[in-house]
Amino acid sequence: MLTYLIRRLILVLPVAFGVSVICFLLVQIAPGDPLTAIMPVDATAEEQDAMRAAYGLDKPLPVQYAIWIGNLVQGDMGKSIASGRPVAGEVFGAVQNSLVLALSAAVIAFPIGIFLGFLAGYFRDTWIDRVVTAISIAGVSVPNYWLGIVLVIIFSVNLGWLPSMGAGPGGSSEWEWNWLHIRHLILPAVTLAVVPIGIVARTVRALAGDILTMDFVQALYAKGMSRADVLRHVARNAAATALSVMGLQLGYLLGGSILIETVFNWPGSGFLLSNAIFQRDLPLLQGTILVLALFFVAMNLIVDVAQAAIDPRIQRT
Amino acid sequence: MALAETLPTEPAPAAKPQGYWSGVGARLIRDPLTLFCSAVILGLILAAIFAPWIGLADPYKGSMIARLKPLGTEGHILGTDEQGRDMLARLIYGGRLTLFIGLMPVVFAFFIGSALGIVAGYVGGLTNTIIMRTVDVFFAFPSVLLAIAISGALGAGIVNSLVSLTIVFVPPITRVAEAVTSGVRALDYIDAARATGADAFTVIRVHVIGNVLSPIFVYATSLTSVCMILAAGLSFLGIGVRPPEPEWGLMLNTLRSAIYVNPWLSALPGVMIFITSLCLNLLSDGLRSAMNVRD
Numbered sequence: 001m002l003t004y005l006i007r008r009l010i011l012v013l014p015v016a017f018g019v020s021v022i023c024f025l026l027v028q029i030a031p032g033d034p035l036t037a038i039m040p041v042d043a044t045a046e047e048q049d050a051m052r053a054a055y056g057l058d059k060p061l062p063v064q065y066a067i068w069i070g071n072l073v074q075g076d077m078g079k080s081i082a083s084g085r086p087v088a089g090e091v092f093g094a095v096q097n098s099l100v101l102a103l104s105a106a107v108i109a110f111p112i113g114i115f116l117g118f119l120a121g122y123f124r125d126t127w128i129d130r131v132v133t134a135i136s137i138a139g140v141s142v143p144n145y146w147l148g149i150v151l152v153i154i155f156s157v158n159l160g161w162l163p164s165m166g167a168g169p170g171g172s173s174e175w176e177w178n179w180l181h182i183r184h185l186i187l188p189a190v191t192l193a194v195v196p197i198g199i200v201a202r203t204v205r206a207l208a209g210d211i212l213t214m215d216f217v218q219a220l221y222a223k224g225m226s227r228a229d230v231l232r233h234v235a236r237n238a239a240a241t242a243l244s245v246m247g248l249q250l251g252y253l254l255g256g257s258i259l260i261e262t263v264f265n266w267p268g269s270g271f272l273l274s275n276a277i278f279q280r281d282l283p284l285l286q287g288t289i290l291v292l293a294l295f296f297v298a299m300n301l302i303v304d305v306a307q308a309a310i311d312p313r314i315q316r317t
Numbered sequence: 318m319a320l321a322e323t324l325p326t327e328p329a330p331a332a333k334p335q336g337y338w339s340g341v342g343a344r345l346i347r348d349p350l351t352l353f354c355s356a357v358i359l360g361l362i363l364a365a366i367f368a369p370w371i372g373l374a375d376p377y378k379g380s381m382i383a384r385l386k387p388l389g390t391e392g393h394i395l396g397t398d399e400q401g402r403d404m405l406a407r408l409i410y411g412g413r414l415t416l417f418i419g420l421m422p423v424v425f426a427f428f429i430g431s432a433l434g435i436v437a438g439y440v441g442g443l444t445n446t447i448i449m450r451t452v453d454v455f456f457a458f459p460s461v462l463l464a465i466a467i468s469g470a471l472g473a474g475i476v477n478s479l480v481s482l483t484i485v486f487v488p489p490i491t492r493v494a495e496a497v498t499s500g501v502r503a504l505d506y507i508d509a510a511r512a513t514g515a516d517a518f519t520v521i522r523v524h525v526i527g528n529v530l531s532p533i534f535v536y537a538t539s540l541t542s543v544c545m546i547l548a549a550g551l552s553f554l555g556i557g558v559r560p561p562e563p564e565w566g567l568m569l570n571t572l573r574s575a576i577y578v579n580p581w582l583s584a585l586p587g588v589m590i591f592i593t594s595l596c597l598n599l600l601s602d603g604l605r606s607a608m609n610v611r612d
Contacts, residue, residue, distance in 0.1 A: 014454075015453055015457050016457075018450075018451070018453070018454030019454060019458070021454075022454065022455075022458075023466075026467070027470065029470050030471065031471065031472060137595070137599065137602075138595065140542075140598065141546075141594045141595040141597075142591055142594075143546045143550065143590045143591060143594065145550060145569070145587075146569060146584065146586075146587025146588075146590060147587075149573065149576065149584060149587060150587070152576065153580040153583075153584060157580050158580070251459060252459045255459035255461065256460075256461035256462060258461060258462070258465055259553065263573075273465065273469070274469075274555075277465075277556060285466070285469055285470065289458075289466045292459075292462055293458050293462065296457055296458065296459055296462075300457075
């Protein structure tokens, strides 16, 4: 197991390197001179050159990359152009809020998805199966940013039960676990949960359906095992695959919540990202994307290792 | 002699061999849901193409006194938007850009990804390593994040959206194409073809493509719904299509300010996105079973 772990860790390094290259190149593909955002309009050519040298922008790209990555490993992600504050601080504050949202959505989505999927797999080709399949197709097809707006129309505009914006009373962005804050969490978390419910239900349905037709299930029934015990065997067989799908979904929830965060003005990483885009704050854009992507890479790694740890059928060497 | 006489002199009339595509067609005809979904998609595309000739109001012409009229208003069956422009006209015209930006990236990615994946899968070795490891890096980004990152850096615009969405969908298609091609590459008939002296290009053209395109195609169709949602999502965020063009995601964004005035009107563009993406998903599922592709 330890060799497997080390081998997986080594395999992650080139991917992490590639991710950092893409994030570095993001700023390079952006049109316009990065200096125009910070330089006064009447700056002379010499002043511009001096500034360019000060930011290291006169050096060749590989050197610029080396300097950037050197600062990065020391925790320095540069300064936000719009606010002047260090990018690292801004990103980590926002990622915490995004994590609250993503984990809440996962807590809603995974049990419902598993339950629906198992139900459909168990009662395959009955009306229950068809209803669940319809739900899961609708779930993966719905543009969730629109669903968010619909929920706001129903629960905020028409019924007035829940707030439609922000993460706490008075637009506070500091998250606390109390009812005043949780009220703000309900609508975005439910909205974000819909797509993973569809995906998890579809996966579990296929898994449960396949496993239930296997010979060992017949054998277990034949030797007189109770239905509940048989289902426990089925669940154990499905666990590894189901877990890996859910792990990936958690990564998607964190990285993909930007549209939902925009709909609900949730002060998370997605909201930060859309602000960075509109203020052309490229260091902030770069930093946020890098952190989210690296989180996704780490999530993939954890999923792989966890899957190998619980499923003895996977080669661990 | 007696034995020979009892033998049939002519072979029993064999059933006409059914081709692969006629089989697919026959299965599709018997699948009403898939047919219905293709009709809806086709209808939306045709309506978008022929929008100027079907007697709709001008989608750009607003009216200060007729803003945010509710559904069912005389002369504006689906009401008017925040600038008094006819919603029905804008929804139908909106299909032009939304469907174009929502479908074309998958088409581009299908060609680029298939080419990369088939080369990687057939040639193998170092070429495979370089292509596939590069593809792996893109898998480190959730698709929404990657699309927003590239579009955010490039800025708003139709071409930029097409570029960023194509980049998002090339890696998954390449991965599928590579997997399918390496599977076919290992079969004996490919060795036989190579033994006759055919070069790699000929073998790929004659023997590989026909056997790998169906699964890649079906996989690509399953991405169209996500692509549609993402394309409209980019415009919704303001990094896709620019105003005043009618586009469903953009309309959803500009109408958000009206949810307290005329809530259900502001949800209409999203209904269009939902219907389209639902039909694309069901159509893809139908094609998958009709074409006998297993994932």
